[in-house]
Amino acid sequence: MSERQRATSDLQRAKILLVDDRAANLVALEAILGSLNQTLVRAGSGEDALRALLHDDFALILLDAQMPGMDGFETATRIKARERTKDVPIIFLTANDFDTHLAYRGYATGAADFLAKPFDPWLLRAKVQVFVDLWHASRKLSTQADLLRRSLDERRASVPGRVDVDVVADLRARLTGVEEAVADLDGGADMGPGSDARRRLGQRIDDLRQALDTLG
Template sequence: MVQKAKILLVDDRPENLLALEAILSALDQTLVRASSGEEALKALLTDDFAVILLDVQMPGMDGFETAAHIKRRERTRDIPIIFLTAINHGPHHTFRGYAAGAVDYISKPFDPWVLRAKVSVFVDLYTKNCQLKEQAALLRLQLEAGEQQAIGGALLGELSARLASVEEQAEALTKQLAGSTEAGAAVTAAHLERKLASLRQALDALRPGAN
């Protein structure tokens, strides 16, 4: 059974957290609340998350500062961050969000369907990433245990085929994003490409004769 992904929701207003939970409940994943930047950083110390929805305007540590801390930590630097904001100070404010490491920047009020679709992309990528890592670890154990090369080769071929399928889906998504007028589309596509390239590199390293 595939373990549910965790999604971190960060907002100082309880009503906003409740609204996000209502929007994302259809994804059937684990939603974790944080009412401040400090609380979010604490949650990130112990749990792994597929994506973070982070409010920009919060008292104390705001969203930009929280994101900076997240990106400085090796454990959390690759977690996608989607900024949510009720204020709009123009392109400069948006670019500041991307500079802080966000993959998207959404102004409130937003379309619930659009937000759910964006989050779903990163949940799917996270889930497939976890599955591939588990199977790669199993393959390593089999090879280290001295099992037949044919078994290792068959499993490696299955992993490669699954990753190829994910790469095809990501390529189709990237083409869709390329035609988007949203400022965050290119950033999202680039993030997906980096993740998949890293997975492919790790899988290729398992092949016989790889250095």
Template sequence: MSAAVPDRSSILIVDDMEENLVALEAVLGPLDQQLVTARSGEDALKAMLRQDFAVVLLDVLMPGMDGFETAGNIKRLDQTKDVPIILLTGTDVDADYAYRGYSLGAADFLSKPIDPWVLRTKVNVFLDLDRKNRQLAVQAEQLRRLLVAEHAPRAGGRSAAAAEGPPEGTRPDSGRPEETGAGRSAAEQLAHITEMLVQIEMLLRDGENAASSEFADRIAELEKSVRRLGSVNGNAA
């Protein structure tokens, strides 16, 4: 099953100094992604509520709401809590800064001056994860739509499969479905598919803690189940 997913992800850069924003934009420019900047923690939170980001580069030393407080607020909001944060700070900082950042849920911590190659490499990891998660989300939605279309009610109030008559293997006298060749009735397969969709949605919400291979396995299993259910309905026609 193919799914078209936009190649470009969004990266949020947060720093109170314009020259730092310009420098970071220059470093990340070769990645050819959408770069969004914010000059304060408040502006960063507003931007994250307006759109989705693959990763946030967050300066620690900012006036008002500093990087630590901003990171804590990001992780407290359901809409933004799963977005990876890379904290950026100068070299003259307290030794416990890294510990404080990781305890707030930051994914990484870099000290200035930042090596452009190192920064692009770290950001690319999160861009790749974002692309995979968006691909899997699109596939899950396509499977959901396929499932709905397969069982959409027709004018008579019955599903498309039911409108064609009882499925093969149903005993006319009782109306009860027998086991299909795959060992499940159509109703049981439908219930299993619905359960898998719920599990995939839960994995997508917890994308930071779930392996991409687990997503792929669940999607592959779901595709097979939908095809089996489609073949059952096709044989019943």
């Protein structure tokens, strides 16, 4: 594979941030999630996670709730306080004796889900796959939105005040494809992992659809 092909392949992969103070737990997560063929990034502490989020965009964060120093709750609170990272889904990783009160605290910080150690590998992969699929759908939608803006700008520059009907029809067809892909994710359910991300993505689709409708 050439360097260009490798770079393109990397751009098409979702980045998943794995946060745990124990290296053995990070190795286990990598072994479980490796078959998803996404980019897995390690962080050994909350501070490491916050630094990683300064430089890269992530589709999902798997965050150990009980770490020394800055624990998972404080880390999540800081992540959600940043404009750039406030919408990144977080799945908390917890011990089996995790207290219900702490679960409420986790949801209050914006957690999407909880998983208790030791994990069921199939369940973990299934939950992560939902968020990866949503990330890919969101990127596809962003691409269509950029295409809409470029097409309209080019058309208006060549013929002021006129929008090409064929361009709008093509973009409508592309948007329908994104809508169908989102509807297929997790059966389009309103509950379960990724429900908040699905709602945000659905709102973006609706906004783009309305923009297209105003163009005729």
